[in-house]
Amino acid sequence: MNYFLAQALNNQWANRRLLNACARLNEAEYGAYRTNFFPSIQSTLCHILEVDRYYLTALEGDRDGQMKDFSEILPYAQLLQSQTQTDQRLVAFCEALREKDLARSVELVRVDGVVRERIDRLLLHLFEHQIHHRGQVHSMLSGTGVEPPQLDEFFLECDHKYRQKDEQLAEEIVWRDYRPG
Numbered sequence: 044m045n046y047f048l049a050q051a052l053n054n055q056w057a058n059r060r061l062l063n064a065c066a067r068l069n070e071a072e073y074g075a076y077r078t079n080f081f082p083s084i085q086s087t088l089c090h091i092l093e094v095d096r097y098y099l100t101a102l103e104g105d106r107d108g109q110m111k112d113f114s115e116i117l118p119y120a121q122l123l124q125s126q127t128q129t130d131q132r133l134v135a136f137c138e139a140l141r142e143k144d145l146a147r148s149v150e151l152v153r154v155d156g157v158v159r160e161r162i163d164r165l166l167l168h169l170f171e172h173q174i175h176h177r178g179q180v181h182s183m184l185s186g187t188g189v190e191p192p193q194l195d196e197f198f199l200e201c202d203h204k205y206r207q208k209d210e211q212l213a214e215e216i217v218w219r220d221y222r223p224g
Contacts, residue, residue: 045137045138045140047137047140047145047163047166048134048137048138048140050137050166050170051130051133051134051136051137051138051170052134053197053198054130054133054170054173055130055131055133055134056198057173057174057177057194058091058126058127058130058173058177059127059130060192060193060194061177061180061181061192061194062088062122062123062126063192064184064189064190064191064192065084065088065119065180065184065189066119066123067189068084068119068187068189070118070119072084072187072189073085073119077183077186079179079182079183080176080179081176081179083183084180084183084184085116085117085119085122086116087176087179087180087183088122088126088180089114089115089116089117089122090114090176091126091172091173091176091177092113092117092122092125092126092129093113093114093115094113094169094172095126095129095130095133095169095173096113096129097109097113098165098168098169099129099132099133099136101149101150101151101152101160101165102136102149102162102165102166103132103136104149106150106152106157109151109152110152133169137166140162144162145161145162145163146161146162146163147161147162148160148161148162149162149165151165177194178194181194
């Protein structure tokens, strides 16, 4: 099993579920001030995208590209399109990974200089970051009329009954090219 590909696919699926729930918010609810680390659903979702773009640029070896300002506050439709494309890039990156790549280091451009980080650790950090901030959006959704989607699973067979209403998000679509073994 390619663990990192499985994580990227689950990440893509969880982002889709969360963004589809957020699509039911009106513009005022999407940008409304809420108590959390970031002050709104919109700003939290934009932060997730910002960090994804930064780390993917590093993972893809684009040192100069990391200096781009990724911190945009986007309207929902633009955020959805950008996050979908970024999730696809992450899946493609993880799909192409080979065992020997995991210990390889990439350069991260930081305020205090360039540091090197292993690919496996950087990916684990990126997935953890996503989970953390999706949880914050999930919590903020609880303060709206939109029911937060279930995000705390990893395609377990015993939980399949809870996903059945997500026809357009069925794991068969997300796992489209994954073949165990």
